[in-house]
Amino acid sequence: MEKVEQAPTFSDGVRACVPTILGYLGIGFAMGVVGKGIGLSILQIFLMSLIVYAGSAQFIICGMLAIQAPISSIIVTVFFINLRHFLMSLSVAPYFQKATLWENIGIGSLLTDESYGVLTTYLRQNRVVSVSWMNGLNLLAYTVWVVATVLGGVLGRFISHPESLGLDFALVAMFLGLFLFQAEAELKRSTKKTLLVLASVFLSVYVLMWWTSPELAVIGATLIGSLIGGSLND
Incomplete structure (x- = not known):
């Protein structure tokens, strides 16, 4: 059992x-x-x-x-x-x-x-x-x-x-x-996917910081990273 x-x-x-x-x-x-x-x-x-x-x-x-x-x-x-x-x-x-x-x-x-x-x-x-x-x-x-x-x-x-x-x-x-x-x-699960998501988050924060407040930049980068992570296959 x-x-x-x-x-x-x-x-x-x-x-x-x-x-x-x-x-x-x-x-x-x-x-x-x-x-x-x-x-x-x-x-x-x-x-x-x-x-x-x-x-x-x-x-x-x-x-x-x-x-x-x-x-x-x-x-x-x-x-x-x-x-x-x-x-x-x-x-x-x-x-x-x-x-x-x-x-x-x-x-x-x-x-x-x-x-x-x-x-x-x-x-x-x-x-x-x-x-x-x-x-x-x-x-x-x-x-x-x-x-x-x-x-x-x-x-x-x-x-x-x-x-x-x-x-x-x-x-x-x-x-x-x-x-x-x-x-x-x-x-350990997926090196390529994890690195792509991290890179997208870091890049998004850097770009968004030029256009909005740090708080909104973090939220926007989180959403972008989540969308990219969800669209990629393991």
Whole structure:
């Protein structure tokens, strides 16, 4: 009899999130330091992380608050920065078709670049995922991010130059690690197709950056890469 693989549990999702924790701690702490530096209270930093929950968007918010930008400009900017999450949610939605509406809303609401990277890595490895597993992954990341930003706000007053500790590179390093895991798996499956897709994405970003904002350039390059990847045969 063929053995059926058991659906992963909440604790399995928590364990899957562990490799990304260091990045969350580093960049979250830096975010708290920045927030405190522009005059936000610990409560305000906490609420921003709890409600916005987006590293790049929160840094942008702090920068725009520092120059006293109008609220409408901040809202529009954050919308475009986070628009990529719509594409990420669309790409993983087919794997949770049996989930309820509220379960899907919960997954989509807490989906980040990092949890998306872990999820797609598991899918590329043909590993089984479940709603419970995804909740474990998302909720640990969410908790660590909120705690890290609050700690940054509390302790940031004692650190005058956080970049000297390499905190500003933590998120980049984490992205590189997730990217390399995915690229390695894809290169083993189809080297030519993977290189063509990567080349099209890099070229698209470079060209689009001349005509539009970095956020829209990334979204456009993602769509172009997806279309090229979908049209090529393995």
